[in-house]
Amino acid sequence: MLATGVVSFGLGMVAASSAQAENEARRASFRQQLESEFESSGRALLDLTIGRTRANAPFWKVTLKVGAGQLRTVRVELPVGADPYGHDSRMTLLQNSSLAA
């Protein structure tokens, strides 16, 4: 069973495959890149949450610490079908969370 990448939970089954590990690595890498990019402009990334709009377009909800004790939350919507972890999404996210909207 392990060879197929599935771990038994006795009563339930949850995929604990290499694909899952890849997902986790992809999330961590995306966040790390953003953290360092925000940090270089004097901001700290506190929270990063992925979501979906009514039209099923992905969006990122970003909470930044922009100064001493100043928090800012912005929602950056991406085009329908966009890869939320892709390079274009990261650029859109950085641009939009830098602007005063």
Added chain:
Amino acid sequence: MTSPSRDSASSSADPIDVALAQLHAAVREQLRGEQLTDRLTRLANNEALSEWLEEKVESGEDFWIAFVEIDRFKSVNDEFGYESANEFLRRLATRLSAASRDYFAAGVLAFRAHGDEFYLAGPVTSVSSQEELAAKLEHVRSDIAQIRVAVENVSRPLRCTVSIGWLLSADSRATNDGCTQPAVRRQLEIAVSEAKHQRDTVLRFTPEMHRPSHRDARGDCSDCLAKFTVMIPLGGERSGSLFCPNCGAPIERPRSVAP
């Protein structure tokens, strides 16, 4: 007879290295599986639920999720003791797990997140219609109401009812917060707390029940004159926690922020 040189061994994978790598991978997966398993019921746990939700939101795949909470579980614990209460939790887990297999198509999972909080979740393709899903969740509720746990020195068996709040990802997306993992959990809390008013009830979350956590606000900064829009927590404008996102100056007058 000569043994293979180191060069020739490194050019093709050493069977021992391959076996060790496979063993390491298997152990890693086993450990990860344990991290995602609830010890009492052996259902998938809260971390597994977070992972499942995160993947569904990332992929944009339509899903449904039901939050199953035991009615007045604390009083059950107080009256029958934690061992009997734990036995009830185990039996409830068995019923949910059976329901995930027997009532739905493939892909439905049962979770125990905390204490008396259970979830059933699956892709929308696991049911043929919303009506069918609602009917099946009624079966689940009814199945759980049939559970009886005999308790030593107590004349009547332990039994409980559950309240179930459920939602479709499309309804979650239709709210102002959109469909995020925390939003889905909040929305299910809303539905289940409504269901708990009546107890032993199944209730669907609708966007009309939504209570947004944030709202958009527009403002003008008197220091740098920037015009901006920010998401603010409801009530945040009263706490003096708003700042210009351009220059960081505090926005002191609430009237500078209009919805």
